[in-house]
Amino acid sequence: MLSKLTEIFYLADEFCKEFEQARQGHVLSLEKGINRRKRKFKLSDSEVITILIFFHLGQYRNLKHFYLNYVQKHMKEEFPQTVSYNRFVELQKKVFLPMSVFLQTCCLGECTGISFIDSTPIRACHIRREKQNKVFQGIATKGQCSMGWFYGFKLHIVINDKGEIIDFLFTQGNVDDRSPLKNKDFHDKLFEKLIADKGYISKTLFEQLFVDGIHMITKIRKNMKNSLMHINDKILLRKRALVESVNDELKNICQIEHTRHRSFENFLANLISGLIAYHFLPKKPNINVDIVENVNLNKVA
Numbered sequence: 001m002l003s004k005l006t007e008i009f010y011l012a013d014e015f016c017k018e019f020e021q022a023r024q025g026h027v028l029s030l031e032k033g034i035n036r037r038k039r040k041f042k043l044s045d046s047e048v049i050t051i052l053i054f055f056h057l058g059q060y061r062n063l064k065h066f067y068l069n070y071v072q073k074h075m076k077e078e079f080p081q082t083v084s085y086n087r088f089v090e091l092q093k094k095v096f097l098p099m100s101v102f103l104q105t106c107c108l109g110e111c112t113g114i115s116f117i118d119s120t121p122i123r124a125c126h127i128r129r130e131k132q133n134k135v136f137q138g139i140a141t142k143g144q145c146s147m148g149w150f151y152g153f154k155l156h157i158v159i160n161d162k163g164e165i166i167d168f169l170f171t172q173g174n175v176d177d178r179s180p181l182k183n184k185d186f187h188d189k190l191f192e193k194l195i196a197d198k199g200y201i202s203k204t205l206f207e208q209l210f211v212d213g214i215h216m217i218t219k220i221r222k223n224m225k226n227s228l229m230h231i232n233d234k235i236l237l238r239k240r241a242l243v244e245s246v247n248d249e250l251k252n253i254c255q256i257e258h259t260r261h262r263s264f265e266n267f268l269a270n271l272i273s274g275l276i277a278y279h280f281l282p283k284k285p286n287i288n289v290d291i292v293e294n295v296n297l298n299k300v301a
Contacts, residue, residue, distance in 0.1 A: 045095045045098055052273040056256075057277050093269065108166060111190050115158050116161075117158045119155065119156045121143065133151070153173055155247075159242070165275065177200055201220075249278065258270075
């Protein structure tokens, strides 16, 4: 794990240096003639980002316990100058922007021609306590998924056959699963085949994606007429559980979902750092594309 920590810190530190240089050239000075102190923080941005990512790769389920009982006690050599937990929470908000850019530029995969899309609920609290929740009041909404009603948000992800996240979108809980795909910015990285569930069935959406060079493959509903499908598409449709496995790892290993948040900003920081942590997992769910090609060759023969 120490080698993984070194790798994360190196990548984060190199990115933060480039990000700070780029940011300095675009920051507008609102108060001219006023000299302000540029005092360095005890924990740099790269160190804060590293701690947040490393938390999602460990076995701790509480950031406060992880920081107080592990970072400050057992990682003094790696982080010799730590701050109080309250101060660390403030620095967590400060690094949200560079951490988001780091995710978009360094931690996303590329489309291979076979993509899977799905959405998963991110619960803010139990559905019975939705009216008592004050942290996400006016932000979170009530939605419905295959597991029933929930109160919170939705995370829409697109992955490739290697289990890498190609793109993601964060919406309120009552947003239709098909809405993100209607925006070309969300699927501009995709091409060829896109495998989805029945919730994405839409003739208009299918035609729109087909014009953009994307063939969306879904199962049919009971009241729909059956249609011929290529054997390769049938096999890929059976492998759609791959994206559900990724959602499971994001929630149970990278801990992107819990109900202990006390601010919306830290909720977003927890989500972003969890998605980055998934990128550093040593093994991701994937499918063997060669099996699909071999089946096709056997059918031809």
